[in-house]
Amino acid sequence: MPLPYRRVFRMACLVLALLVMLCGCHWVGQPSPSPEPEPAAPEPSPSPSPEPEPYIIKNPEGMTVETRFAPPEGFSRVPAEEGSFGAYLRALPLKPDGDVIYLYDGTIKPDDRFDAVLKMEVGPRDFMRNTNLLLRLRGEYLYQAGRFEDIEFHFFSGFVFPFAKWAEGSRINVKGNKVDWSAPAAEPDDSPEALRSYLTTLFIYSNATAIRQDLLQAVRVEAGYLFTGAGGAMIADMAADGDGRTAVLLCRGGDPEQEGYVVKNTGDRDASPWFIVPQNGILQTPEGELSVGDLFLFRK
Secondary structure (H helix, E strand, O other), X not given: XXXXXXXXXXXXXXXXXXXXXXXXXXXXXXXXXXXXXXXXXXXXXXXXXXXXXXXXXXXXXXXXXXXXXOOOOOOEEOOOOOOOHHHHHHOOEEOOOOOOOEEOXXXXXXXXXXXEEEOOOOOOOOOOOOHHHHHHHHHHHHHHOOOHHHOEEEOOXXXXXXXXXXXXXXXXXXXXXXXXXXXXXXXXXXXXXXXXXXXXXXXXXXXXXXXXXHEEEOOOOOOOOEEOHHHOEEEEEEXXXXXXXXXXXXXXXOOOOEOOEEEXXXXXXXXXXXXXXXXXXXXXXXXXXXXXXXXXXXXX
C-alpha cells in the first residue's frame, strides 16, 4: 500500500477506536440514573374493635333475689334500709336455677312464666294461693323481726285475727260469717310451727278482698308494696336509673296452691325479670295487667 494511503488508514483506525471508547463510557459529570423506587408496603388495616360483652342480668349461682338478679343495664338498686321489709324481700332464698314450680300436691306446674322459684315449703293444707303468698311473706317478715304484735290480718268477714292471741293458745270458732275465740284452748306456743298453723288458718278465711282491709293506698313505688289485681304480686326488689325511670322485680303465687316465684317479663326478655315502669304506670305481666294506681302497702 502506498505511504499516503497507509497514513490515512491508520488515522481512520485511530478515529474509529476513539469513537468506540467514547460510546462505551459515561461523560464526566453525567449523573448515573436513579434506581427505580421500590413500591411502598401497604399500611396494615386497623384491627376491628372487640365486641362489647353482653350485659347479663341472671347469675345462676346466686341463691337469693339480690345475688341471682342484677338490675337492668343502666339501673342501680335503690338502697333498702337494714331490717326493712324491702331488705327482707331482696334476701329471699331461691331454689337452684332451673328448678320447676311444684303444686301443693307435689306435681309439677307446666309453666315457664317464671325466672326463679322461691324456696318456700308448700304443703297440701297450706291453702297458699294468690294473695295468700303475700300475706305469708309479710307474716314471716314480722315474725323474723320479732314484731309479734303486728302480725294481725283480717278474714273476709271482717274478723281481726292476731297472731299474739293465737300464740297464747286461744282458738277460733267459725259459724258462717260469725267468728269468735270460743274454741277449746291450746298450749301457748309462739314457735315458727305455731306461726305456720296460724297462717294456714288465716288463708282459709282470706282472699283478695279481705287483704285490702290490711292495706293502705300507696303514693309511690317501693319494694314491699303490692298489687292485688291479677291474683296479686309483690314488689320484691327495685332499681332506678339516672333518667328517673324505675324498674321493679315481682314475686307472686298462683291458683291452685303452689310455690311462689319471680315473674318473668315475657314482653322484654333483655330486662327480665325486671319490669321497667312505663309512663302510664301499667305493667304487662304474663298473668295480666298491674297498675301502679292500684299499688298498696301493709298497715303494719
